[in-house]
Amino acid sequence: MASPETIPVSDAPLDSRAEATRRRVLDVAARLFRERGYAGVSLRAIAAAAGLKAGSLYYHFDSKEALVVEILDEGIRAVHEAVEQAVSALPADADGATLLETAIRAHLESLLRLSDYTSANVRVFGQAPEPVRRRSLAVRRAYDACWDALLAEAQARGAIRADADLRAARLLLLGALNASLEWFEPRRGGVEALAARYADLLWHGLAPRPAAA
Amino acid sequence: MASPETIPVSDAPLDSRAEATRRRVLDVAARLFRERGYAGVSLRAIAAAAGLKAGSLYYHFDSKEALVVEILDEGIRAVHEAVEQAVSALPADADGATLLETAIRAHLESLLRLSDYTSANVRVFGQAPEPVRRRSLAVRRAYDACWDALLAEAQARGAIRADADLRAARLLLLGALNASLEWFEPRRGGVEALAARYADLLWHGLAPRPAAA
DNA sequence: GTCTATATGCCGATAGAC
DNA sequence: GTCTATCGGCATATAGAC
Numbered sequence: 362m363a364s365p366e367t368i369p370v371s372d373a374p375l376d377s378r379a380e381a382t383r384r385r386v387l388d389v390a391a392r393l394f395r396e397r398g399y400a401g402v403s404l405r406a407i408a409a410a411a412g413l414k415a416g417s418l419y420y421h422f423d424s425k426e427a428l429v430v431e432i433l434d435e436g437i438r439a440v441h442e443a444v445e446q447a448v449s450a451l452p453a454d455a456d457g458a459t460l461l462e463t464a465i466r467a468h469l470e471s472l473l474r475l476s477d478y479t480s481a482n483v484r485v486f487g488q489a490p491e492p493v494r495r496r497s498l499a500v501r502r503a504y505d506a507c508w509d510a511l512l513a514e515a516q517a518r519g520a521i522r523a524d525a526d527l528r529a530a531r532l533l534l535l536g537a538l539n540a541s542l543e544w545f546e547p548r549r550g551g552v553e554a555l556a557a558r559y560a561d562l563l564w565h566g567l568a569p570r571p572a573a574a
Numbered sequence: 575m576a577s578p579e580t581i582p583v584s585d586a587p588l589d590s591r592a593e594a595t596r597r598r599v600l601d602v603a604a605r606l607f608r609e610r611g612y613a614g615v616s617l618r619a620i621a622a623a624a625g626l627k628a629g630s631l632y633y634h635f636d637s638k639e640a641l642v643v644e645i646l647d648e649g650i651r652a653v654h655e656a657v658e659q660a661v662s663a664l665p666a667d668a669d670g671a672t673l674l675e676t677a678i679r680a681h682l683e684s685l686l687r688l689s690d691y692t693s694a695n696v697r698v699f700g701q702a703p704e705p706v707r708r709r710s711l712a713v714r715r716a717y718d719a720c721w722d723a724l725l726a727e728a729q730a731r732g733a734i735r736a737d738a739d740l741r742a743a744r745l746l747l748l749g750a751l752n753a754s755l756e757w758f759e760p761r762r763g764g765v766e767a768l769a770a771r772y773a774d775l776l777w778h779g780l781a782p783r784p785a786a787a
Numbered sequence: 788g789t790c791t792a793t794a795t796g797c798c799g800a801t802a803g804a805c
Numbered sequence: 806g807t808c809t810a811t812c813g814g815c816a817t818a819t820a821g822a823c
Contacts, residue, residue: 379788398701400613403816416819417789425817461780487756488611488697515780522782529771530780532757533750540749543700558742566779567674567728567743569735592806616798629801630807638799790823797816805808 383421386411391432391477399429399489426493433486433497436478440471441504448511457520458564464511465563466556468538473545473552483539508535520564534563596634599624604645604690612642612702639706646699646710649691653684654717661724670733671777677724678776679769681751686758686765696752721748733777747776 389410393402404425408415422428447467448460455463471479486494486501512527521530541555602623606615617638621628635641660680661673668676684692699707699714725740734743754768 382788396701398611398613400611401701404818405815413788414790415817416791419818420788458781484701488609488614519782521780522778525775525780526771529768530775532754533772533775536753536756537746537750540753541745543749544745555742558739559746562738562743562746562779564779564781565735566775566777566781567734567738568671568777568779569732571784595806617800618797626806627808628799629809632800633806788823790821792820792822794819795817798814799812801812802810803808804810805806 379421382411382413386413386418386421387428387432387435388477390428391436391481394429394432394485395477395481399485399493426490429485429489430493430496432478433482433489433493434500436476436480436482437497437500437504439476440468440479440482441507443467443471443475444507444511457515457518458560460511460515460518461520461564462556462560464508465534465538465560466553468535469541469552469556469559472539472542473547473555480542483542505531505535537563592634595624595626599626599631599634600641600645600648601690603641604649604694607642607645607698608690608694609697612698612706639703642698642702643706643709645691646695646702646706647713649689649693649695650710650713650717652689653681653692653695654713654720656680656684656688657720657724670728670731671773673724673728673731674733674777675769675773677721678747678751678773679766681748682754682765682769682772685752685755686760686768693755696755718744718748750776 386407390402390407393407393410404418405415407428408418418428422431444464444467447463451459451463472483473480486497489497508531509527512521512530515521516523516525516527521527537559541559545552545555599620603615603620606620606623617631618628620641621631631641635644657677657680660676664672664676685696686693699710702710721744722740725734725743728734729736729738729740734740750772754772758765758768
C-alpha cells in the first residue's frame with residue numbers, strides 16, 4: 362500500500378510486457394508468412410502489423426531467419442500436441458478407424474482453424490533458405506514419427522491391411538490434408554465435414570465395396 | 575544458288591534465335607521459381623542463369639509478372655496434355671481402375687520428371703501476387719474439369735462407388751500427388767513405383783478387404 | 788524497449804548506346 | 806537483341822538517442 366510507485370515491485374511485469382510484444386510479433390508474422398511465403402514478407406511489414414518499427418524487432422529476434430524458425434517449430438509443435446491430445450482422449454479400446462479419423466480431424470483443425478503457425482509451416486518450409494530448413498528438421502521428423510506410430514497402431518488394431526506401405530500411406534495422407542490449405546473455404550462446409558469425408562475416402566478408397574456373397 | 579549472302583533469305587532465322595533465347599529464359603526461370611518461389615527469385619538471377627543481363631529480359635517480357643504467368647500456364651498445359659494423351663492411348667474398353675492409374679502416372683511424371691513448369695506451378699501459384707493468380711485461373715480450372723471428367727468416367731465404368739464425393743476425391747487425389755514434389759527423391763524408387771503405390775492406396779483405401787464369405 | 792537515422796546492397800524497371 | 810548505366814524504392818541489419 363505504501364510502496365512507492367516509482368519502484369516496480371519486481372521485473373516480472375516488465376518481462377511479461379516484453380513477452381507480450383514478442384508474442385504479438387510472432388502471431389502477426391505467422392499470419393503474414395502463411396499468406397505470402399518467406400521471401401514475400403518483409404520485416405517492415407511484420408513490424409507495421411505488430412504496431413512497431415522495423416528496427417525494434419531486433420530487440421526480440423536476432424534475424425529474420427531466427428524469427429521464421431521459431432514460427433515453423435511452434436507450428437509443428439501445435440499440430441503435434443493437438444493430434445496427441447485428441448488421440449489420448451479416446452477410450453483405450455477405440456477401434457483403428459476411429460483412431461484414424463480422430464487424428465485426421467485434429468490435424469485439419471490445427472491447420473485450417475486454430476493455428477496460423479501450423480499453416481505457415483506448410484506454405485513456408487519448402488522454399489525457405491536452406492539454413493532455416495535444416496534448423497527445423499528435427500521437430501518435423503518427430504511429427505512424422507508420431508504419424509508412423511499412429512498408423513502402426515491402427516494397423517495393429519486391424520484397421521489397416523497388413524500389406525499396406527505405411528510410409529507411402531503417411532506421405533499420401535499428410536500431403537492430401539496439408540493441400541486443403543490451398544482451397545479450403547469455411548463457408549463451403551466445416552472442418553468436421555471435411556475430416557469425415559477424407560477419413561472415409563482414405564479408409565475405404567474409391568473402389569466399390571465387393572458385393573456381399 | 576546465286577543469291578547474295580549478305581541478304582538473308584527470310585526473317586525466320588533471326589526470329590528463331592530470339593525465340594530460342596526466350597525459351598531458354600523461360601526454362602531457367604521455371605527451374606528457379608520451382609526451387610525458391612515467386613518472391614525468392616529476382617530477374618537478375620534469372621538473367622544470370624540464362625546468360626544475359628537483367629535489362630535484356632524486357633525485350634522478351636513486359637514484366638516479372640507477365641513472365642511468371644506464362645510459366646504457370648505452360649505448366650498446367652504440359653500436365654493437362656500429358657494426362658489427356660496417356661488416357662486417350664488406352665484401349666477404348668479399358669477398365670476404370672486402369673484409367674485412374676494411367677492418369678495418376680501421367681500426372682506424376684509431368685510433375686516429378688518431365689516439367690519444371692508443372693512443378694513451378696505447385697510451388698508458386700499459392701503465394702503469387704493476386705493479379706498473377708487471377709490471370710492463371712482459367713487454365714487451372716480447365717485442368718480441374720479434366721479430372722472431374724476422368725473421375726466421372728471411372729465411376730461410370732464401375733471403378734468408383736456410386737456414393738463417392740467426386741469433388742472431394744479430386745481435391746484429395748491432386749493434393750496428395752502434388753505434395754510428392756516436396757519429398758520425392760528419384761533414388762528412393764522411380765515415379766512408376768510411386769504411381770502404382772498411390773493408385774493402389776487411393777483405389778483400395780487403407781482398410782483390410784472384407785473376408786470372403 | 789522503442790525510437791530515428793543510416794549503412795549497404797538488391798529490387799523491378801527504363802533509357803539510350805551499339 | 807543485348808549491353809551499360811541509372812532511377813527510385815525497399816530490403817536486412819546496425820548504432821545510438823531517449
